[in-house]
Amino acid sequence: MLDPDLIARFTAIVGAHNALTDEADIAPHLSEPRGKFIGKSRLVLKPGSTEEVSAILKLANETGTAIVPQGGNTGLVGGQIPLGPEVVVSLSRMNRIRHLDEADAVITAEAGVTLQHAQEAAERKGLMFPLWIASQGTAQVGGNLSTNAGGINVIAYGNTRDLCLGLEVVLPSGEVWNGLKTLRKDNTGYDLKHLFIGAEGTLGIITAASMKLLPKPSDRATVFASIASPGDALALLSLVKKMSGSAVVAFEILPRSGLDMVIAHAGCRDPLEAPSEWYVLFELAGFNDAPEMEEAATGILAVAFEEGLVADATIAASGQQAAELWRLREMMSEVQRLEGGSIKHDISVPVSKVPEFLDSASEKVRQMIPGCRPVPFGHIGDGNIHFNISQPVGADREAFLAHWEHVAHEVHAIVRALGGSISAEHGIGTLKRDEMAATKQPVEIGMMRAIKQMLDPNGIMNPGKVL
Numbered sequence: 001m002l003d004p005d006l007i008a009r010f011t012a013i014v015g016a017h018n019a020l021t022d023e024a025d026i027a028p029h030l031s032e033p034r035g036k037f038i039g040k041s042r043l044v045l046k047p048g049s050t051e052e053v054s055a056i057l058k059l060a061n062e063t064g065t066a067i068v069p070q071g072g073n074t075g076l077v078g079g080q081i082p083l084g085p086e087v088v089v090s091l092s093r094m095n096r097i098r099h100l101d102e103a104d105a106v107i108t109a110e111a112g113v114t115l116q117h118a119q120e121a122a123e124r125k126g127l128m129f130p131l132w133i134a135s136q137g138t139a140q141v142g143g144n145l146s147t148n149a150g151g152i153n154v155i156a157y158g159n160t161r162d163l164c165l166g167l168e169v170v171l172p173s174g175e176v177w178n179g180l181k182t183l184r185k186d187n188t189g190y191d192l193k194h195l196f197i198g199a200e201g202t203l204g205i206i207t208a209a210s211m212k213l214l215p216k217p218s219d220r221a222t223v224f225a226s227i228a229s230p231g232d233a234l235a236l237l238s239l240v241k242k243m244s245g246s247a248v249v250a251f252e253i254l255p256r257s258g259l260d261m262v263i264a265h266a267g268c269r270d271p272l273e274a275p276s277e278w279y280v281l282f283e284l285a286g287f288n289d290a291p292e293m294e295e296a297a298t299g300i301l302a303v304a305f306e307e308g309l310v311a312d313a314t315i316a317a318s319g320q321q322a323a324e325l326w327r328l329r330e331m332m333s334e335v336q337r338l339e340g341g342s343i344k345h346d347i348s349v350p351v352s353k354v355p356e357f358l359d360s361a362s363e364k365v366r367q368m369i370p371g372c373r374p375v376p377f378g379h380i381g382d383g384n385i386h387f388n389i390s391q392p393v394g395a396d397r398e399a400f401l402a403h404w405e406h407v408a409h410e411v412h413a414i415v416r417a418l419g420g421s422i423s424a425e426h427g428i429g430t431l432k433r434d435e436m437a438a439t440k441q442p443v444e445i446g447m448m449r450a451i452k453q454m455l456d457p458n459g460i461m462n463p464g465k466v467l
C-alpha cells in the first residue's frame with residue numbers, strides 16, 4: 001500500500017492535475033487490449049518533462065516504490081499493467097516532436113508521441129517513418145522502442161531497434177542519460193541504447209528518441225493473390241524478391257478461415273472470385289513515376305501464374321482499393337473476438353521453416369481441442385506468424401480459454417524445436433515470463449539478471465515483468 005504522505009510527495013512533482021488517484025480515472029490504465037490482465041494501482045502520474053520523470057524515479061528509488069511505465073497501453077503481453085501496488089508513470093503528456101532534421105533525415109520525438117503523429121510529421125516533410133502497426137494511432141514511440149515493435153514493413157526497413165539512432169533515458173536512480181545522438185556510425189564501445197530497446201520498462205524510462213527517416217516512395221503496387229499453400233507463399237516471395245529486388249516492402253500471409261471472419265464481421269468483400277485455402281498480400285514501393293511498380297507486379301504475377309504458384313490475383317487500381325486490401329489484414333486479429341475465445345501466439349521461425357511450423361502446430365492444436373479453428377496469419381516474409389486459434393463453433397468461451405497455457409506450451413515446444421522464438425514482436429511482459437527459463441540459456445538469463453541488478457539494484461522498474 002502507498003501511504004498518503006508518499007502519494008502527496010509524488011503528486012507534488014507533477015501537480016495535482018497530473019496525478020490520478022480516483023478509481024474511475026485510474027481504471028483505463030489498468031486494463032489492456034486483450035482483457036487478459038486487470039491491474040491494481042492507487043496512483044497514475046503523468047509527468048510533462050524529463051526532469052519530472054527524473055524526480056519521480058529518484059523518489060521511487062529512495063522509497064523502494066515500484067514503477068510501471070505506460071505508453072499507449074496497446075501492449076499485448078501485459079507489460080504495461082501494474083500487478084500489485086505499483087505507481088503507473090504514463091508518458092502521454094510528453095508528446096512533443098523536439099526536432100525534425102530533413103538534411104540528416106532524423107526525427108527526435110518525446111516518448112509519448114504517438115507513432116501516427118511521428119509518421120505524419122515525417123510525411124509533411126516528404127519523408128517517411130517506416131514503422132507501421134495497426135495500433136499506431138494510440139501506441140507511442142516510447143512503447144514501440146520498449147517492445148521493439150515490428151509490423152508489416154520489417155521485411156524492408158527492420159524493426160524499431162533498426163530505426164533508432166539515439167535515446168534519452170531516465171535511469172532508476174533518477175539520473176538522466178542523454179544519448180540522443182543522430183549519428184549513422186558510432187563505434188565507441190558498448191551501444192547502450194540497445195539495452196533499453198525491448199527492455200519493456202524494466203531498466204529505466206525512455207523519455208525521447210532520435211529515429212531514422214527515409215525517403216517516401218512515390219509509387220506503390222498492392223497485390224492480393226490466392227495460393228495453394230504456405231510453401232507456395234515462400235516460393236512466391238523468392239520470385240518477388242528476384243524480380244523486384246528491394247522494392248518489396250511487405251509480404252503477408254492470410255488463411256481462408258481468417259478471411260471468412262473479416263468478411264462476416266468487418267464489412268469487407270472478397271477481392272477474388274474463387275475461394276482458396278491461403279492468400280498473400282504484398283506491396284512493392286518505388287521512386288520512379290507510376291505505373292512502374294504496377295508493371296513490376298504484373299510481370300511477377302505473369303511468371304507466378306505460369307509456374308502455378310498463384311491461382312488468382314488482383315492489383316489495387318487506386319489508393320482506395322489498396323486500403324481495402326490492407327483492411328482485410330488489419331482486421332484479422334480484431335474480428336476473432338466476435339467468433340468467441342481466441343488463443344494467441346506471436347512466434348517466429350526461420351522463414352524456410354514456416355510451412356513445417358504451420359503443419360505441425362495446426363495438427364497439434366486440432367488434436368488437443370477437436371473442432372478448434374486455427375487462424376494463422378502475419379509477416380511470413382520475416383518468419384513471424386500470429387498463430388491464433390478460435391474456439392470451436394458453439395463452444396464455451398471460458399472453457400476454451402482455460403486451455404491457453406497448455407496449448408501455448410505445446411505450440412512453443414514446436415517453435416523451439418524449429419529454432420524459433422516464442423515472441424517475435426510483442427515481448428515477454430507478464431504473459432510469457434514463466435517461459436523464459438525454457439526459452440533462454442542459463443548464461444543468457446544470468447547476463448540479463450546482472451544487467452538488471454546493475455541498473456536497478458532496488459528492483460523498482462516494472463517488477464515481475466520479463467524476468
Ligand SMILES: Cc1cc2nc3c(=O)[nH]c(=O)nc-3n(C[C@H](O)[C@H](O)[C@H](O)COP(=O)(O)OP(=O)(O)OC[C@H]3O[C@@H](n4cnc5c(N)ncnc54)[C@H](O)[C@@H]3O)c2cc1C
Pocket residue numbers: 033068069070071072073074075076078079080081091111132133134135138139140141142143144145146147148149150151152200201202204205206207425426429462465
Ligand atoms: C490492434 C493492435 C495491433 C498491433 N499490431 C502490432 C504489430 O503489428 N507489431 C507489433 O510489434 N506490435 C503490435 N501491437 C502491440 C503494441 O501496439 C506494441 O507492442 C506497441 O509497441 C506498444 O506501444 P505502447 O505505447 O502502447 O506501449 P504500452 O503498451 O503502454 O507498453 C508496452 C511496454 O513498454 C513499456 N513502456 C512503455 N513506454 C515506455 C517508456 N517510455 N519507457 C520505458 N518503458 C516503456 C511498458 O512498461 C510495457 O512493458 C498491436 C497491438 C494492437 C492492440
